[in-house]
Amino acid sequence: MATVYAQPAAANYYSPGPHNAPKQRGYRLCDQCGAVENPSISRFRLCGGCMITQYCSQECQKSHWASHKAICQHTSSQVKQPVAPSQDENLFKHLRKFTSTHSELLGWAGFQALQLKRMPSNIRHNALLIELNYRPSSDASRRFTVKGTHIVPRTYVTDNDQLVAADIHRREERCRQRGGIGTAVVLIQCGDISQVMPVEVDSPSRITWDSRDDWAEVLQHFVDSGRTDFKPISSTRGGIVYG
Template identity: 55%
Template sequence: MAAVASYYANPTPAMHPHQYSKSRGHRVCDTCGVVEELGQRFRMCGGCMITQYCSQDCQKRHWPSHKGICQHTSSMIAAAKHESVSSAMSEDALAKNLRKFCSAHQTLLNWSVFQALQLRRVPANIRTMALHVDLKYRNHTDSARRFVVATARIVQRSVVESYDPLVAQDIQRREERCRRAGGIGAAVILVQCGAMSQVMPVECDSPSRISWDTRDDWADILARYVEGGRVDFQPVTTTSKGVIYG
């Protein structure tokens, strides 16, 4: 199984309804922490195709610390190509599409792990639990609708971290950074399809500073947005106009 570490911070403000189909997702420079704004185009690491940077200077400065996990991720993806995956999609295409899926649905996945782990009610769950999203590939003409959620369940965080020591170290690094900034740590998501998987540590702010409603139907909402190929999700919240889904 190829497990790769990625990082997505808190969700962006709501986009215009007609923008979501071309959204590249919310990107944060892994060196300086600046957020990508409309009109900008952050660069992706060419090795792991996961970490993003606001400039070439930031990418160069981050390389000494990023080199280990980057090279390890690349080798793990290459090794996974020898394992059995869906015959409907090549190994290279599956790895690429899984990364695209996580980028496009990062706001939805961030919200889902917050709800699944019940972090508003029990913030301490972030240290022991993780969200496992198992995807199924389907041969759909719309590229945005080629994955559906087979299962979404809570697992022990130690199980996810045991996949790979370097991934576990990267999660710990991000968790410590988040806590120094006043957050509660890194919530862990394991997104998997066949032999390919991606580990997403989501650095979480204090629940007291997050206005999202507590939702027990998070799994149904996650499945519905993924199956519909919709990437316009915004965290469910209650306003004077009622409940807003995105």
């Protein structure tokens, strides 16, 4: 029996999206020193090659390059691969930008889809696959729509690319050393191209996001309408928190 909610998982679901909505920041860790981003003080920088790894400073980015180089160049090389005549030659760049822009929404959807608050062990076995449709547009926020979502075995991702699997394993070890449960895997796919988004997940006891079964509907709403202002609902001892 489907759960009926009094309101959608996003506090601002029914409100019109702002014209110049800020990009989501999500939960970011420096890949070198493990520092947690505090956007009110300073914002982390994304690696310009893979658009996934982030750093608190240029010094940390330089220090991490030796270990990051292989996976970064592997990810970046996909941009240069030939595409079918019917595809936009910038499709992979657009997909990377989409993943970066919607990082909080995608990470939240992966957490809910794998039911990690109820069953943390799912993080080791399953992954969320998000299929997108591409529509050429001058508006960067409206180039993709959600075609479908699927729960797939995690090996669907890790068995096909050993460099990606090694990077996920590295993140997983680091996350568990901090007391987290590991790395959730979200695969964003559009036609023949894809982007893997690893999400390091804290201990469920410290995660305030409410467990939701309507995540797919919320995901589709924000992506299809080109909105980047997603604000999840969290229940805390101090009450309900939005965002």
